[in-house]
Amino acid sequence: MSATAAAPAPAERGESPGRRALRRFLRHRIALFGFLVIVVFVTVALAAPWVAPYDPLATSWTAIRKAPSAAHWFGTDENGRDVLSRVVWGARASLMAGVVSVLFAAAIGVPIGLVAGFAGGVLDAVLSRIADAMLSVPFLILAIALAAFLGPALENAMLAIAITFSPVFVRLARGMALDAKATDWVEAARALGNPPWRIAALHVLPNIVPPLLVQSTLAIAEAIIAEAALSFLGLGQQPPAPSWGSMLNSAQRFLESAPWLAIFPGAAIFLVVLSFNLVGDGLRDAFDPRAERR
Amino acid sequence: MSAAAPLLELDGVVKHFPVRDALGRRRGAVRAVDGVSLAVAEGSVLAIVGESGCGKSTLGRLALRLIEPDAGAVRFAGEDLGALSPRALRARRRDMQLIFQDPFASLDPHMTVEDAVAEPLRLHRIVPRARERERVAELLRRVGLRPEHARRWPHEFSGGQRQRIAIARALASGPRLVVGDEPVSALDVSVQAQVINLLQDLIRDLGLTFVLISHDLAVVRHIADRVAVMYLGRIVEEGPAEAVFAAPRHPYTRALLAAVPGQGRAGAPPIEGDVPSPIAPPPGCRFHTRCPFAETLCREAEPELAGGIVHRAACHLQDRLPPAAAPAEADPGGERLRRLQSFFRAGPPQQAPAAATAEAHQEPSGASA
Numbered sequence: 001m002s003a004t005a006a007a008p009a010p011a012e013r014g015e016s017p018g019r020r021a022l023r024r025f026l027r028h029r030i031a032l033f034g035f036l037v038i039v040v041f042v043t044v045a046l047a048a049p050w051v052a053p054y055d056p057l058a059t060s061w062t063a064i065r066k067a068p069s070a071a072h073w074f075g076t077d078e079n080g081r082d083v084l085s086r087v088v089w090g091a092r093a094s095l096m097a098g099v100v101s102v103l104f105a106a107a108i109g110v111p112i113g114l115v116a117g118f119a120g121g122v123l124d125a126v127l128s129r130i131a132d133a134m135l136s137v138p139f140l141i142l143a144i145a146l147a148a149f150l151g152p153a154l155e156n157a158m159l160a161i162a163i164t165f166s167p168v169f170v171r172l173a174r175g176m177a178l179d180a181k182a183t184d185w186v187e188a189a190r191a192l193g194n195p196p197w198r199i200a201a202l203h204v205l206p207n208i209v210p211p212l213l214v215q216s217t218l219a220i221a222e223a224i225i226a227e228a229a230l231s232f233l234g235l236g237q238q239p240p241a242p243s244w245g246s247m248l249n250s251a252q253r254f255l256e257s258a259p260w261l262a263i264f265p266g267a268a269i270f271l272v273v274l275s276f277n278l279v280g281d282g283l284r285d286a287f288d289p290r291a292e293r294r
Numbered sequence: 295m296s297a298a299a300p301l302l303e304l305d306g307v308v309k310h311f312p313v314r315d316a317l318g319r320r321r322g323a324v325r326a327v328d329g330v331s332l333a334v335a336e337g338s339v340l341a342i343v344g345e346s347g348c349g350k351s352t353l354g355r356l357a358l359r360l361i362e363p364d365a366g367a368v369r370f371a372g373e374d375l376g377a378l379s380p381r382a383l384r385a386r387r388r389d390m391q392l393i394f395q396d397p398f399a400s401l402d403p404h405m406t407v408e409d410a411v412a413e414p415l416r417l418h419r420i421v422p423r424a425r426e427r428e429r430v431a432e433l434l435r436r437v438g439l440r441p442e443h444a445r446r447w448p449h450e451f452s453g454g455q456r457q458r459i460a461i462a463r464a465l466a467s468g469p470r471l472v473v474g475d476e477p478v479s480a481l482d483v484s485v486q487a488q489v490i491n492l493l494q495d496l497i498r499d500l501g502l503t504f505v506l507i508s509h510d511l512a513v514v515r516h517i518a519d520r521v522a523v524m525y526l527g528r529i530v531e532e533g534p535a536e537a538v539f540a541a542p543r544h545p546y547t548r549a550l551l552a553a554v555p556g557q558g559r560a561g562a563p564p565i566e567g568d569v570p571s572p573i574a575p576p577p578g579c580r581f582h583t584r585c586p587f588a589e590t591l592c593r594e595a596e597p598e599l600a601g602g603i604v605h606r607a608a609c610h611l612q613d614r615l616p617p618a619a620a621p622a623e624a625d626p627g628g629e630r631l632r633r634l635q636s637f638f639r640a641g642p643p644q645q646a647p648a649a650a651t652a653e654a655h656q657e658p659s660g661a662s663a
Binding site: 017189192 | 406447449
């Protein structure tokens with residue numbers, strides 16, 4: 001096996017775990033498709049003022065509930081507003097609600113979970129029971145209660161979603177902290193003389209990022225649905241500003257006469273949520289330590 | 295060497311792990327280590343042997359104060375480790391290191407080999423940043439790895455190579471004491487021999503004081519100067535390796551030796567039954583439930599280590615037992631290992647595989663430096 005002339009090997013650069021995950025993800029076609037869909041939606045949402053053909057708030061008495069046509073690709077709604085423009089602008093509300101509320105939820109949940117996991121004892125018991133109690137209430141009921149308490153507005157809906165989601169992150173982070181505490185490499189870090197903060201920052205944190213990333217991606221999908229549900233109930237984005245959920249709400253009265261009012265925002269929610277779920281699954285596969293050598 | 299002061303001293307060390315029921319009430323304790331006193335002379339190799347679950351790994355971690363003893367004292371170079379502040383203890387870790395059993399778990403998967411080996415150098419400010427890479431290369435070469443491997447990640451290496459990385463990391467700070475917790479038992483047999491060679495060379499060349507925790511008596515016989523046999527959290531026999539292997543005094547030691555495959559100690563009574571629960575160890579001598587020689591006294595009084603200073607055993611009957619069955623041949627148990635070892639020692643000094651993929655068969659020779 002060993003060659004006759006061993007080449008004077010230069011310093012070989014190995015493949016880092018992050019790069020390996022990226023390579024695996026890029027080979028995951030379905031996940032990649034989901035990622036591209038998300039990129040398209042994000043681009044459209046950011047470029048809404050230029051992409052949308054009409055003002056999403058401009059009403060027109062001459063074009064009420066018109067079916068899709070060359071002038072209005074997705075048709076018009078009961079006030080004569082262009083549905084395509086409203087879906088484009090609605091992407092802003094929905095994507096922002098999804099991403100921001102999950103970031104908030106992670107920002108609340110992860111530190112609490114890590115503290116609970118590392119501290120253990122009474123503190124862990126108290127924090128865990130609070131998280132369990134919140135998880136025992138059906139998700140939407142809690143979100144509705146919080147949103148109603150905070151008052152109807154998109155920001156309050158996002159806050160309500162973030163608070164409702166945070167126990168999931170508490171649990172995840174706590175479990176990972178407990179896992180990390182028991183690994184040999186953390187004990188090895190202690191044996192080498194690492195102070196506790198250095199163990200947490202250098203040895204534990206990098207190793208819990210992958211599951212957090214997967215969980216966050218999947219949570220964004222759920223948060224988008226939650227925002228749509230709250231807006232549908234009138235607790236999220238307030239009219240006349242567009243959001244996919246509130247568009248569905250006003251569409252329900254015209255389901256038979258003007259189905260395009262429900263179809264397009266519904267399809268947008270479906271596509272985005274599906275894509276986030278696909279990406280989440282792809283990330284999970286890419287980070288899976290058992291999927292060696294593929 | 296033999297007259298040196300003890301570098302590591304354990305004095306009546308006790309560690310109990312509480313067992314709780316579903317409601318968190320204490321329901322007794324696992325008596326993992328139950329009053330152990332040991333001394334390890336500077337530059338010597340002590341092996342701690344025993345069945346799994348006897349507390350030997352716990353003892354190793356107590357010796358480094360990675361876990362806190364419930365009672366007793368651990369002294370390192372005459373200094374009570376229990377009295378050190380967390381900060382002082384961290385600084386002390388420079389001089390005492392641990393090698394783990396499982397090289398797949400003991401290396402942080404998100405650190406390159408270079409970062410892992412350099413970590414102790416940085417923590418204890420041993421070499422200036424500029425000389426760090428050089429020192430890491432030196433350490434890697436010392437454990438039989440190529441310095442070109444420094445920029446790779448642990449997942450790209452085989453078990454034997456990973457264990458070499460872990461050894462390089464443990465040696466980086468220039469420790470005086472190294473505890474090896476089953477350092478080769480997770481490795482393939484052929485790789486085991488190479489890593490044992492490496493450890494032997496390092497112990498000799500660096501003058502390390504080494505505590506080897508192992509259940510593999512063939513390995514122990516090759517490396518150890520002294521042997522301590524553990525059973526249910528206590529030392530039952532302790533003495534020079536040759537003496538313990540040639541003339542074991544405790545029935546448990548005899549049974550362990552008889553259980554080595556190919557040892558062929560005809561006439562040695564076989565060991566029967568399971569290890570009793572360490573939550574409620576039997577009264578009297580802890581081994582009496584499985585001991586073929588047990589008497590009434592053994593069931594009532596707990597024996598202390600006795601029978602001399604050099605070679606001691608905790609057995610009431612140690613002077614009255616029938617003489618230990620002599621090994622049938624020289625030591626067939628270690629023969630296989632010795633053959634393997636000599637094979638790898640005599641092997642080509644530099645194999646230098648061209649393509650450095652992480653395959654087991656590319657283990658470079660241990661004694662290349």
